[in-house]
Amino acid sequence: MLISPTPLEFKRIFGGCRLNIEDLVKFANQFVAEERRSKTPVLLKATAGLRAVPEAKADAVLRTVRSTLKDSGYQFQDSWADIIKGKEEAALAWIAANYLRGSFDVDSDVPSMGVIEMGGGSTQVTFEVGLDEFERVAEVDRFQFKTGMGRVYSLYAHSYLGFGQDYAQSKLQDTMGSSQSSDPCYPVGYERVKSGIRQTGSGDSTQCRTNIRSLLFQETTAPGRYEHELPVRGRFAATENFYYVRNDLKLPNKEGVCPTEAEAKEVCGLSLTDSAADRACFALSYQLAFLGALGAVDVPGIEVEVQRKINGGDIDWALGAALAHMLSSRVETETQGISMTMSVALTLVVALALLAAAFSMVCRPTGMAKGYDSTPTLFGSKSTGLE
Template sequence: MRRYSGAGARQQQQTEAVADRVHRYRRVLMVLLSPVLLISFVLLLMPRAPASASGGVLLAVGGRRWGPRAVEDGLNKYAVIFDAGSSGSRVHVYCFDENLDLVPIGKEIELFKQATAGLRALGTQRSEEILQAVRELLHDSSFKSQPNWVTVLDGSQEGAFQWVTINYLLGKLGKPYSNTVGVVDLGGGSVQMAYAISEKDAAKAPLVADGEDSYVKELLLKGTTYYLYVHSYLHYGLLAARGEILKAGEGSDYSDCMLEGHLGKYNYGGNTFEASGSPSGASYSKCRALAVRALKVDEPACTHMKCTFGGVWNGGGGDGQKNLFVASFFFDRAAEAGFVDPKAAVAKVKPSDFEETARRVCKLNLKDAHATYPDVSEENIPYLCIDLVYQYTLLVDGFGVDPYQDITLVKKVPYGDSYVEAAWPLGSAIEIASSS
């Protein structure tokens, strides 16, 4: 156990006090439905920056990023990230020392709480009202803030932060780009691909139209410049892709991707799709053909040397993409389908594992699928065939991964004696803490 004296002891007492207060009010944090209330409550629990400190607070919300700096507490810096995405709201609290290493807050390396409301699910008008309330809250607080600090993170920024998170936790930052790992993050509405490329390949990046995100981001991390290829594919997250695949199969009263015995429609993004299973059951081969069509793999608009899907440049490949870490829904479905231990933090698999499982699932009717895969939730079981088919197709046909290449499914990454969520908020915190 570490022992502290003088300023170090006071610093440790302050850190423990923060943890104690968060722990004491944990139930309140869990049940608050309003992001505004959640924000104001957590801000009150964070240590206030001393008068001489220049730090503010970093707050980010599933595409919404609030505040430009981490709170400073002596030599340590705190960062608070709010991730209010399409499926829920989450708050992350991190503490960094002067070397940008994570420091425990009490007994935890990361404070994490999940609330129930997602900002994206509230609609544009309601979301903007909440964002404006946050601007006013920060303006009236002791934290430094400006109205334009409350902004919307685009998908490519989330992808870049995810790459920073995983490579930071693996101890790859500061090393040559060829030693880093590539990241695929499959969310509900979009999927991001990010990996480091050479300066030479970065110079070949195609120009993009006004208003579109550039393909390459230049990052300076731990004294090393990285050229990060990153792209976010809107409409190709797992939940959105269901709609794209069902739309590709329109024209029939049934879907070749849905399990026999399921009757109903699929609603996503304000659209409704026919999602009833055929009396003859789902067909792996037909569903896969629909998934390839939905991905627009042979998009004629692809004028670049090499593309992924939908006419998008693939970054050129290279060493930064050889070691691939795959996160979010990839891990969840693999665990629910039984070929990954749900209690594991990371797992080595191959894309072919998704294919083999999809072939078995698509043969089942709804009742048998319930019995065979009890870990899949009631609302997701009818879509297990389409989900697994899509995940395999995305990796192999979309991103060009060899079916038998080893990839790493990741939920949490070992860091010292702890495990940290492999999520983009930490990457956002690192960027801010390293520049403040």
């Protein structure tokens, strides 16, 4: 289960963090019998938001989380609650996608697939590379994964910190300044007051992408400019915000398609009264600009499709974390790739994605769980050996 609060929601005391972790534990209790909990590991992995805050504040959050999980009744060690590196977040999503895809199965001829995961604070890009090229990958982007059957995958796994959709949207507003009276990244009818200046939306996706490229993508860490960036290749699943935006807009094709200029133009032309139009104009424009900066749009040999699920399971780095944890724990392996059997009915990973504000640290208010139905589908509908 993932939690994704916005920066404005970090205005409560640390006690709120404990309460929210306890809510997650109650959620887990629905699926793990009481007699099995002491043998069921619980993990917490914080991502981009907590990586971006001062170390002392991040440590304070983790101390609260660790204390709460120790009292949860589940199997827990302090090292199981931590802040993961950007490349780890990227690689875990790749592991999840390719596990669900069947790429790790014994004698599988299913090629691996890359993943572009656009979150709120960062965007991750991960794909497999050959051993020769892997030796030239920067250490910060280098990740190797070994399946339970001993096969090693070498990955380029990069996290563009600060280039998640929410952070980028906020930063673009700040970068524009108060001298401009209109904002093309918002639909007609939208307005805000900045430094006493009234700014209105003009709903122009083309100009919005131009602003994104000129005001956000000139930094040396931006997509298309990062010095250690490798050219993308092959097939990619574009997930997280790529899917959520389409779902919020109730677009007919939520998955299996790539964002298009025509879609962005149409959404930016919606009136403010249309559901999700105020944020979706920027979102679709930003997604197109990001993919364009990567060189992933209308390029032969590169295929990008929005996907949330593969074979019934969610493409989620939390699943990748669960699988990696089980491998590191050296539990009994089965004959199918990295599928495993545990001494418990289900190994549950409670992964909490903490988005943190610069000035105050707490967990999200009640009701901010994102992206899941009441019944989790991390492991898909097929038999995986995890049940």
